[in-house]
Amino acid sequence: MTERQVTTVSFGYTPRPIQAFLHQTKRQRKIRFMVAVCHRRFGKTRYALGEIATDGFECPHHNPQYAYIAPTYGQAERVAWTYLKEMFKDYPGVEKNEAKLRLTIPRYDRGDKITIWLLGAENPDSIRGIYLDGVVLDEYAQCDPSIWGQVVRPALSDRKGWAIFIGTPKGTNNFYTMYQTAQLNMTKHPELKWYAFNAPASRTGIIDADELKAAKAEMSEEEYAQEFECSFSAALVGSYYGKYLTEIEEKGYIGDFPYDPSYPVYTYWDLGVSDSTAIWFVQMIGEVYKVIDYYEMSGMGLEHYYDVLKARGYTYADHWLPHDVSVQEFSTGNTRAKTFHKLFGRVPRIMKKTKVEDGINAVRMILKKCRFNRIPTQRGLDALRNYERKWDAKNNIFQEKPLHNWTSHGSDAFRGFAMSVKLSDTVKVKTLPRDAIIDYNHWR
Ligand SMILES: Nc1ncnc2c1ncn2[C@@H]1O[C@H](COP(=O)(O)OP(=O)(O)O)[C@@H](O)[C@H]1O
Ligand SMILES: [Mg+2]
Structure with a gap:
């Protein structure tokens, strides 16, 4: 797929250059597992939903299915559900299930449909036992880590689906371990198709300098390092035993x-x-x-x-x-x-x-x-x-x-x-x- 095609996804989401870079890298390198460590307000949630939607139309399998998982159901509903509905508001034939946060999108050229579930990591039961072509675990540092091995990974096996772990660091917890795994596999086992990505605010330029300065003034040095510079070494802010x-x-x-x-x-x-x-x-x-x-x-x-x-x-x-x-x-x-x-x-x-x-x-x-x-x-x-x-x-x-x-x-x-x-x-x-x-x- 060419860069032009990726950057002109036609459903109400135009990726920023850095988001487009991630969409493109995933395709060019055929990445199956991506761990993206990004600062607050990077555009993680929009990117994640953009990836699911794009993949939905590209997926060669019949009736592709995807899950977007936030740490809690409330978080999925408040942010991602709003973004997702907005993305597809002009697309004909979309079915919304408000109670289950589930969207079904017809693929007219193929005569089948894309299904997207929005879930909270604290209660992922609705995807237990189904197949998934792709999944995003958003704010993974805040998610219950057992969801990966017990629920998500098995769901990817049928169709060799992909997974994106995206979030902001929170000490050396499960997100950190996943990031390390991605770094290691990227160099030692390229055939496993892992990709590690790190985007501190000082490099992305997404948040302007004045805003960053204001944030710095309001936060402790550790908080700032964690939230905007993607530092895993900041001692867990707010943690009792870290x-x-x-x-x-x-x-x-x-x-x-x-x-x-x-x-x-x-x-x-x-x-x-x-x-x-x-x-x-x-x-x-x-x-x-x-x-x-x-x-x-x-x-x-x-x-x-x-x-x-x-x-x-x-x-x-x-x-x-x-x-x-x-x-x-x-x-x-x-x-x-x-x-x-x-x-x-x-x-x-x-x-x-x-x-x-x-x-x-x-x-x-x-x-x-x-x-x-x-x-x-x-x-x-x-x-x-x-x-x-x-x-x-x-x-x-x-x-x-x-x-x-x-x-x-x-x-x-x-x-x-x-x-x-x-x-x-x-x-x-x-x-x-x-x-x-x-x-x-x-x-x-
Ligand atoms: N490609 C984009 N085009 C326009 N606005 C965007 C884009 N990506 C993100 N944003 C905006 O930037 C802000 C942060 O995006 P969000 O995806 O919620 O970030 P994060 O999940 O990293 O906190 C939101 O206001 C969102 O609407
Ligand atoms: Mg978000």
Whole structure:
């Protein structure tokens, strides 16, 4: 495809030169996976939708399908849905499904149609199990990272679809890892068709100098470096544990720390009803808390977690559940603690109800004593790393309370762990006496 064709897409979107460059690069180099790190107001969302629309008309497959994914459904609706409808407002025969944020566009020359879904990464269920020819993950640094492996990547397999990860940095989180992967594959494995792109505001010229100067005056140096100069090294602004995790990572406390069968395992839970459930698995060895494993799932009953714990094959000491499990449930007349007792054959320990700030402080204190088994706890570590204060956009400040999102479950469970250890009489079992293994091993 020639440059002229790319830059004159005829559906109400004329790419800026730098957007046109990205459209063109993707075509000329047949890029399948692109990671684009761009400053605020670069034009990421417009570019992303422009790419989906352009590809829709070029796609050789029958009935091409695409997904645009924002961190939340609300974000997808507020910005992208408006842009998308505007792009196709003069195109005949477009069907809009406002409730599902889905657009269907007829391809008259081929007699089929393009379908575009707009979704939030917190609830991607509508694309589970379908095929996609292309997907954009917008503001990927803010997205729940599990969406890629669990939902999006499998959907691309049928038709060898493409993916674009686009966003502004947010510390060394999932977006950073993806950017590194793109850089590495671009040089080492060109056949995999990855492409890494980086566009700081000082180079694009999209935002004029006066405006940048004004932004600089209003923001901290770190914020500016992150938001406009695309710096991944700015310590996570607003993050509760980012700094502490970086510290322990530098000390080598996140690495290969597997299960040691001569010690029992304590579990710490955040038990969701309609939300996710998160479980940390910890061994206490002398003064060290060895965090060997993590599990998170949603929409499952306690039986599921029983099976998960059993399948791990660990020898367990106590299971610690959040304080609200001792509340009577309306539907069953039972408490969840009782249901747990029946199923697991033992009484759970109940975490005390404490102030969130106290819990956060307890986590900061305890992290220095932890050793994380990197691979099995990766999802939990992602949650801790991205756990952050709620941003108050009206007053341009962070509030003193956490943002509720995908990071909450793992972070709440870990807070419960830090507090329980601090407040309780948790016995530190040095090693398991041989015969004690039977006592601890309560699986039927
Ligand atoms: N190709 C374009 N032509 C005209 N305006 C554009 C174009 N791309 C982006 N914009 C405008 O620039 C602003 C930022 O675009 P947006 O895609 O929302 O950026 P980002 O997602 O990077 O914050 C919006 O006002 C948008 O309408
Ligand atoms: Mg945007």
